[in-house]
Amino acid sequence: xxxxxxxxxxxxxxxxxxxxxxxxxxxxxxxxxxxxxxxxxxxxxxxxxxxxxxxxxxxxxxxxxxxxxxxxxxxxxxxxxxxxxxxxxxxxxxxxxxxxxxxxxxxxxxxxxxxxxxxxxxxxxxxxxxxxxxxxxxxxxxxxxxxxxxxxxxxxxxxxxxxxxxxxxxxxxxxxxxxxxxxxxxxxxxxxxxxxxxxxxxxxxxxxxxxxxxxxxxxxxxxxxxxxxxxxxxxxxxxxxxxxxxxxxxxxxxxxxxxxxxxxxxxxxxxxxxxxxxxxxxxxxxxxxxxxxxxxxxxxxxxxxxxxxxxxxxxxxxxxxxxxxxxxxxxxxxxxxxxxxxxxxxxxxxxxxxxxxxxxxxxxxxxxxxxxxxxxxxxxxxxxxxxxxxxxxxxxxxxxxxxxxxxxxxxxxxxxxxxxxxxxxxxxxxxxxxxxxxxxxxxxxxxxxxxxxxxxxxx
Numbered sequence: 001x002x003x004x005x006x007x008x009x010x011x012x013x014x015x016x017x018x019x020x021x022x023x024x025x026x027x028x029x030x031x032x033x034x035x036x037x038x039x040x041x042x043x044x045x046x047x048x049x050x051x052x053x054x055x056x057x058x059x060x061x062x063x064x065x066x067x068x069x070x071x072x073x074x075x076x077x078x079x080x081x082x083x084x085x086x087x088x089x090x091x092x093x094x095x096x097x098x099x100x101x102x103x104x105x106x107x108x109x110x111x112x113x114x115x116x117x118x119x120x121x122x123x124x125x126x127x128x129x130x131x132x133x134x135x136x137x138x139x140x141x142x143x144x145x146x147x148x149x150x151x152x153x154x155x156x157x158x159x160x161x162x163x164x165x166x167x168x169x170x171x172x173x174x175x176x177x178x179x180x181x182x183x184x185x186x187x188x189x190x191x192x193x194x195x196x197x198x199x200x201x202x203x204x205x206x207x208x209x210x211x212x213x214x215x216x217x218x219x220x221x222x223x224x225x226x227x228x229x230x231x232x233x234x235x236x237x238x239x240x241x242x243x244x245x246x247x248x249x250x251x252x253x254x255x256x257x258x259x260x261x262x263x264x265x266x267x268x269x270x271x272x273x274x275x276x277x278x279x280x281x282x283x284x285x286x287x288x289x290x291x292x293x294x295x296x297x298x299x300x301x302x303x304x305x306x307x308x309x310x311x312x313x314x315x316x317x318x319x320x321x322x323x324x325x326x327x328x329x330x331x332x333x334x335x336x337x338x339x340x341x342x343x344x345x346x347x348x349x350x351x352x353x354x355x356x357x358x359x360x361x362x363x364x365x366x367x368x369x370x371x372x373x374x375x376x377x378x379x380x381x382x383x384x385x386x387x388x389x390x391x392x393x394x395x396x397x398x399x400x401x402x403x404x405x406x407x408x409x410x411x412x413x414x415x416x417x418x419x420x421x422x423x424x425x426x427x428x429x430x431x432x433x434x435x436x437x438x439x440x441x442x443x444x445x446x447x448x449x450x451x452x453x454x455x456x457x458x459x
Contacts, residue, residue: 017305025163025308032158036231039248050151051235051247057147069142070120073337076330077113080106098327105331112334115341133344136391137337144236145336146329152232153325154318161311163304165191170300180225180262182218190226198419201227206426212282216429217274223423224271224430224438225262229386229410237409240390241402246457250403253453257411257446265441270434336385343384347392353377363444367451370398375405382408383439386415403454404447411446414439 035049042052058065076099083089083099084106101109118124119134128134159165169191173184180186185208193201202223209219229237234251238244265271290299312320347353357376364372364379378392389409396402414420420435 017301021305021309024311025304028158028162028308028311029164029304032155032162032164035155036159048235048247050155050232051239051244054144054147054151054232054235057151058143062143065143065146066139069138069146069333070116072146072329073116073142073333074113074120076326077109077334080109080330098323098330101331108338109331109334112337115337116334119337119341127345127349128341130345130348132348134337134341136344137340140240141336141340141387141391142333144239145333148232148236150325150329152230154321156230156232157311157317157321161307161317163307166303166307167300170296170303174296179259180221180266182222183214185213186218186222186226189222190228193227193229194231198227198229198413199422202419202422202426206428209428210279210281212278215276215278217271217276219428220274220430220434221266221271223426223428224413224435225258225265227413227419228258234410237387237390238406240387241394241406243399243402243406246403249457250407253403253450253457254407254410256453257407257449260449261411261442261445264445265438268441270437274429336387339385340387340391343381343388344391347377347381353380356380363447364401367404367448368455369401369404369451371396371401375401379405379408379443382412382415382443383436384416386410386412400451400454400458403458404450407450407454408443408446411450412439412442414442 035053038049040049040052061068080099080101083096084103088096089100115128115134116138119129119138122129131139165188169185169188172187172190176182176187176190177184186205189201189205189208205214205219205223205227208214209216214222228234231251234254235244235247238247238250243250294302311317354377357380360376360380361372364375369375374396375393378389378396381388381392386409389405393402393405396405414423414435420432423430423435424432
């Protein structure tokens with residue numbers, strides 16, 4: 001009888017884990033689910049725990065938040081300017097990296113800080129510090145965003161670093177294969193965006209493309225259809241437009257719309273025309289890490305446990321969380337101020353968006369959305385930044401129209417302050433023209449779906 005070769009350890013499916021391994025995976029994950037997914041009732045309205053914490057912090061620290069917002073945009077930008085033009089820029093370390101983001105981001109930080117100073121002290125041109133332009137960014141947006149960035153950076157590792165993303169992504173893999181015609185691991189990219197940020201999902205997809213797990217068509221499809229803004233940021237958009245008490249119903253509508261868009265948009269140009277070629281450095285598809293005879297549940301559990309084993313210590317995660325929140329705040333605040341100020345000024349003091357959005361008005365009226373003439377330019381402004389429809393639509397009286405506007409802001413995915421820039425630089429096969437077309441398709445497809453669900457849910 002011929003002896004069979006003994007399988008090596010890496011080929012043997014692991015079926016048992018120690019109690020320590022399971023608890024390290026389970027306890028942080030349950031805490032994360034409690035914070036981000038568990039509905040709670042507060043003063044007669046349904047919300048989620050993280051949203052309640054954000055609101056509580058903003059209420060308690062309200063007198064300090066405006067000054068803190070200005071300080072976060074101005075002081076780090078001045079330090080960045082000093083570091084950029086000093087010998088310190090050649091040194092290594094977390095602090096130096098934080099204040100040496102490169103010349104491009106340094107310029108953005110300085111311009112944003114200058115605009116923030118003008119708004120805070122109400123000096124310079126009125127279009128900068130007007131209550132309807134820079135004032136909106138300083139008094140309405142900044143304080144809420146500050147709390148969200150800080151808490152997200154500190155608490156999201158409970159969902160992303162201890163195996164939940166890998167476990168849920170593995171269980172959803174067959175759905176992605178059958179429903180969307182995509183590799184199952186795309187579910188992990190989707191969850192990375194959903195739980196952290198759209199840019200995280202895009203970066204993860206880019207890495208998978210460069211490693212040979214996706215071809216160009218798959219990478220373009222995943223990045224432009226599943227890189228949705230995070231659940232925490234989605235709550236911010238809904239809060240700004242004044243419908244936070246409907247978060248759960250609204251997010252269900254957003255999820256339904258996103259799935260339908262992900263089925264339809266890849267079947268249309270430009271995604272349909274993308275070639276299924278792999279990255280030149282790889283040339284062919286790589287195999288997944290699935291072991292012979294390993295079921296989906298076992299694979300998901302193994303990936304989850306392995307991810308939890310790789311997680312940093314709580315102290316190191318706290319340091320990383322503080323660094324990430326500081327990096328995001330120091331970079332995003334000035335950029336947000338720059339884009340927000342200019343965008344709101346164009347809307348407040350010019351007719352640009354009103355003229356460009358005229359063809360959209362009959363479409364909104366056909367969908368029986370009240371105040372269509374006011375909603376159309378706000379929706380179009382979403383291509384600048386996904387926060388724009390919520391800012392500009394806050395004054396609309398119709399709840400259905402605001403419901404739809406906030407939903408489109410999430411499902412559009414493409415916006416030029418973040419996602420579009422990253423997608424063009426990713427070099428996965430998308431051009432600027434492609435992104436504008438995909439944005440238009442997603443908006444036009446999302447509108448009737450969200451309008452139907454909005455009329456049904458609100459009445």
